Amino acid sequence: MASRTIVLGSTSPFRKALLEKLNIPFECAKPNIDETAHEGETPIKLVERLAIEKAQAITGFSNALIIGSDQVALCEGEILGKPHNFENAVKQLTKFSGKAVTFYTGLCVLDSSTNKVTSLVEPFTVHFNVLTQNEIISYIKAEEPYNCAGSFKSEGLGICLFKNLEGEDPNSLIGLPLIKLISLLKQHDFDVLKEQPTNG
Template identity: 60%
Template sequence: MRTLVLSSTSVFRKAILEKLNLPFICDKPNIDEAPLAGETPEQLVERLAVSKARKVADNHPDALIIGSDQVAVHQGDILGKPGNEKNAIAQLMRFSGDHVTFLTSLCLYDSASKNYEVIVEPFSVYFRELTLQQVSSYVEAEQPLNCAGSFKSEGLGVCLFERLQGDDPNTLIGLPLIRLTKLLANQGIDVLASQP
């Protein structure tokens, strides 16, 4: 099997990709992730997934490279990582009784041929009506300060939700595995048949 490279140093994406039980290496893309003028959230994440994959392609001349990016969107606004408790609390209170859509892009880039496929997968999180005390307690307990949307769905953050809507729960954490297995199959890699 060809070398598989995850163009990311995200511990979350690495843990998700490990679920496929395939050998892979990680490489840090080091790109500017700032949005371009007039760029929609969908265009932003698609461009960044392709850019991340291309960035590490020179280091891996005959590999399949996985690039991915994610933004959270609420009422048309792109949400950043909160960075501190005050911002996290403010974000979560804003979401109370409403929903946030996460757009996660996925690019599978063939560094030998320079061909690639890219998709953007939506996943929506519907929040319960939340009190300031609930939100403050949650933020203090889980410290989701480096997470888009100010929560960790794989942890205590699930208690914030009314329901989830999407095809693949891995998408919410940062890497749509169902779609990735299809992109790998397009490259001749059957994940189930490739198990050690």
Template identity: 50%
Template sequence: MKLILASTSLYRKTLLAKLCIPFSTSAPEVDETPIIDESPGHLVARLSLAKAQNVAAHQLGVVIGSDQIACVEGVILGKPGHFERAYEQLAFLSGKTVTFYTGLTVCDALSGKSETIVETFDVTFKSLSTKQITRYLELETPYDCAGSFKSEGLGICLFSRLNGRDPNTLVGLPLIALMELLTKFNIDVFDYMQTTNE
């Protein structure tokens, strides 16, 4: 099995590495512009499929594509890029529940078969003070993360509740769903797991 992650995201690469299976990465070339009136679920499903198919068109193997957005009160949250925008986002999120939509596609380049699912995960924020937001941003600088936080780091201090079946979904690659999709391609990850000393 040649497994290819259609992403150069360090976060997704780190997540997939948790399964201890060999894989390579490849950057997909996909226009990620939303279609007018496109729902969050449709958007991430479409883009995860497009990313997987783009890489599968150039490389043989089983390709994993993923795309994620965060949405609250109908507003899609992007990556803030800098402190001021991150502060605005977290102040807006204070006391609210954010839904993360993650599209996940597995595509076999040889047969052209693909399977796509959408996982959701809800994050409810505490009521945050100016001091708490400022201190968090100073310590973690999550400016490349949608929603301005890293759930796998200090971001956990911002939350009052998490609701979803796989916390990896928050970081961008739902591993439980991935293993389920791989079984549809007759791939059992346990057959490919390697310890670090192998």
């Protein structure tokens, strides 16, 4: 079989950095889709559908495995978006103090030559410390996490806010569950270890 192109259906620098950990060549492409939730759609159904639609929205690759991913965060049943500014970030982190936030990451691999789709949703829960307003403000000013759902960067200083983490793959918190991705790629006969470049 001719070597297949791996395509990340995302322009997120965080997802790109995660996929680079697998040490395989890949391309990035931007999926343009409507991310509006359907009426009555659960957050879990939403992220799986959007992950699939993102992969399907990438065209122009004839023999590729296309990765789509989407993520939503929930705290006490409320969906959390990106704060976009300081005030909203303070509100979000104040709400999270002493509570648990669960991230659901939808993941899909699409074979562009056969249209075979494999997909799943990976949960990951963050348990927050009881946070003072001074701690919240100091953190936000230091890291400015305005483009991150939940107002924190777990790969950075956000770790200072946590009591503990609960889940199978901490990469999923950043946006791409690599353990499950490796498994999905295997279902498409793509073995990450066998695809490693050889020296010499």
